[in-house]
Amino acid sequence: MDSETILELKNLKKYYPVLGGVLRREVNTVKALDGVNLQIKRGECLGIVGESGCGKTTTSKALIRLHPVTSGSIFFHPKGKEPVDIAKMSPRQIKKEGLRHRLQMVFQDPTTSMNPRMLVKNIIAEPIAEQENLSARQMEERVVELLNLVGLNKDHLFRYPHEFSGGQRQRIAVARAIATHPDVLVLDEPTSALDVSVQAQILNLLQQLRKKLGLTYLFVTHHLLVVKYISDRIAVMYLGKVVELSKTEQLFTATRHPYTWALLSGIPSTELEESRSRVLLEGDVPSPLSPPPGCRFHTRCPFAVEICHHMEPPLDEISADHFVACHRSHETAKLFAEYRADQQP
Numbered sequence: 001m002d003s004e005t006i007l008e009l010k011n012l013k014k015y016y017p018v019l020g021g022v023l024r025r026e027v028n029t030v031k032a033l034d035g036v037n038l039q040i041k042r043g044e045c046l047g048i049v050g051e052s053g054c055g056k057t058t059t060s061k062a063l064i065r066l067h068p069v070t071s072g073s074i075f076f077h078p079k080g081k082e083p084v085d086i087a088k089m090s091p092r093q094i095k096k097e098g099l100r101h102r103l104q105m106v107f108q109d110p111t112t113s114m115n116p117r118m119l120v121k122n123i124i125a126e127p128i129a130e131q132e133n134l135s136a137r138q139m140e141e142r143v144v145e146l147l148n149l150v151g152l153n154k155d156h157l158f159r160y161p162h163e164f165s166g167g168q169r170q171r172i173a174v175a176r177a178i179a180t181h182p183d184v185l186v187l188d189e190p191t192s193a194l195d196v197s198v199q200a201q202i203l204n205l206l207q208q209l210r211k212k213l214g215l216t217y218l219f220v221t222h223h224l225l226v227v228k229y230i231s232d233r234i235a236v237m238y239l240g241k242v243v244e245l246s247k248t249e250q251l252f253t254a255t256r257h258p259y260t261w262a263l264l265s266g267i268p269s270t271e272l273e274e275s276r277s278r279v280l281l282e283g284d285v286p287s288p289l290s291p292p293p294g295c296r297f298h299t300r301c302p303f304a305v306e307i308c309h310h311m312e313p314p315l316d317e318i319s320a321d322h323f324v325a326c327h328r329s330h331e332t333a334k335l336f337a338e339y340r341a342d343q344q345p
């Protein structure tokens, strides 16, 4: 792992048992993450996109160890210290090393992470108190400082979460998340529940905070234009795997994976520089209970050939910083152009 990398996921798997029968035995397994490989660079915003159920939230929760993983590694590289494998640590070790404070998360619905009976002052002070011993006055000053950072002020200290709008509540959640000076913020659909105008304000705030505080973001969303706006690089997930990873611009202009290409074709052409006809994928996303063998996209891919049915394509670096998991990545640009030409009336 080079010094630029802050987090590295290696062959990460998370399987959920499906229980059944009177004895509640494990009768099946949901392969929510099935060998995810990913590097997150210090100071970047890495976006993760993909359809519902592809494993975005499972990845987010695994990263901050909200749940244990089945196998694989999550190397965290704190500045000036030896890397640690979070995936192998017990909850006790994680607490002892203060990792909860280094890696923080903001959820789509801030009310899930806020006690409705707590004042804003205490919601934000809680994680600080776990880390530092401040006097009441010092603590209030710190909380006001944090409120100012997220565009709120001291008038909001003695109010309850329900007294705020959705956008303001998300600001409070961000203030709480940055209160412990974390290295990494994992943001899972942080703007998806907000009105469009408020979404833009929160995205701008997040951009400013990242620069000001030198934070690293993992930004999860199903919204392609949001991820395009905020991310330096983007990872596209399909059925528990990363299928394409590249710099944001490259992903949109030099797409190489057929799934990414189909996903991007769904963006209205008024939002893009070039117009594209929509690629309609056939069939539903297969169940993660029994992902297809070979390339797991082969059941829907218009370019699948024999090898795709039985051999899983590795995530290869096809050009600098551009990773693709497709047997035909060397020729997909041509295949996309031919497909489009065939679609012309």
Ligand SMILES: Nc1ncnc2c1ncn2[C@@H]1O[C@H](COP(=O)(O)OP(=O)(O)OP(=O)(O)O)[C@@H](O)[C@H]1O
Pocket (backbone or CB within 6 Å): 016, 017, 030, 031, 032, 050, 051, 052, 053, 054, 055, 056, 057, 058, 059, 222, 288
């Ligand atoms: N606690 C759980 N028990 C069993 N299966 C689960 C559990 N949590 C998630 N899953 C399954 O794991 C898969 C990945 O779910 P995940 O929530 O990570 O998807 P997602 O990409 O975040 O989707 P969305 O866009 O809908 O939020 C899905 O098939 C989901 O049903």
Ligand code: SF4
Pocket (backbone or CB within 6 Å): 257, 258, 259, 295, 296, 297, 298, 299, 301, 302, 303, 304, 305, 308, 313, 325, 326, 327, 328, 329
């Ligand atoms: S490996 Fe085959 S099925 Fe999978 S995306 Fe590439 S062409 Fe399609």
Ligand SMILES: [Mg+2]
Pocket (backbone or CB within 6 Å): 056, 057, 058
């Ligand atoms: Mg999710």
